[in-house]
Amino acid sequence: MIAQIEGKLTSLTPESGLLKVGPISYEIMLPGYAVSQLAGQINSDVSFYTMQYLEGSPGGGNLLPRLVGFLSEAEREFFHQYTSVKGMGIRKGLKSLTLPVATIAGAIESGDEKLLKTLPQVGKRLAQLMIAQLQGKLEGYAVGETTAAGGGGGASFANYQVEALEILVAWGEKRAEAMELIELASNKHPDVKSAEELVPLVYKIKQGTEV
Template structure:
């Protein structure tokens, strides 16, 4: 499987890029937000994290290999989860990603059906499926600057691993993302000596119930 491609960006369309690697040009399908991020890079060297899939009907003998590209490994990981939703698929998934990954992931975590319905190709029923199947599973992706292992910005940079784990627990238990973030931040500020989610979560709920922490 081809998981990364690095080369000169020869062409950029609304849905794909052409990348030259050692005199061979590869067509790489892209989500909309990725096309925007590459708009000033024609003629320059670019690196895309990629995934392969075959398009067509297996029984028909006309399977066509395709490459799909992303800016980071984290974006590729998100896409693999996102396209697992019933009724989504690769093509529809690419078309719908007109906004940055963290923005869409945050909307899913906040169960913002109105926002999801505004994405290209996502109607009311699919928006409901996305929320039902993925809410609570995209906390890390929803954090601004998530890069799948690289140095990030925003919440991922501010939160330690155990704080992120506590945040995931809160959201899995039904807390809204933004409210959970505030609870974690306030409790950690009051208890800077805490070093594990096991210690942090009970104190957060004590705070939420109006107790002193």
């Protein structure tokens, strides 16, 4: 089993990265937040903590080996628990992880069904199952979680910050950059507690007009 792999990141897609290790290139499936954080590291050396699984139907005789990568060992451990929820497979789990692990773990621990429902492919029923099956098991991931890529993974976002993030991403902003700007705007204006107030402040900071 390949538990960790290091090489040059040569390309990224919304779902995976291509890692060149010597003369061999490996396709590494990635969660959404990792793709965003790695966007500026093409042709740089990166390291992934990995897990392997077989995709397909055993009865069909068409099983394909897949390699999944994470930016830290803790994120990999979180994913093992995250995908233990009934109805949350590997593919769905990776697509749904568009926010940092700490934010999602914090939402599960606090019973924040509203935030969980904003994740891709997570509806009301699955959000409820995640809370029912994992609440009380993820405290270690919800507090002080950081990523190897740096930035964008510290404290959990509040509901209004998550709402602002989804608005910015929908308007074409890169997720990792939007998260950094939201944290900066929130630190500068701790009295702001709504997405409607926060989004304009983010754009002012980005344009250099916010003082």
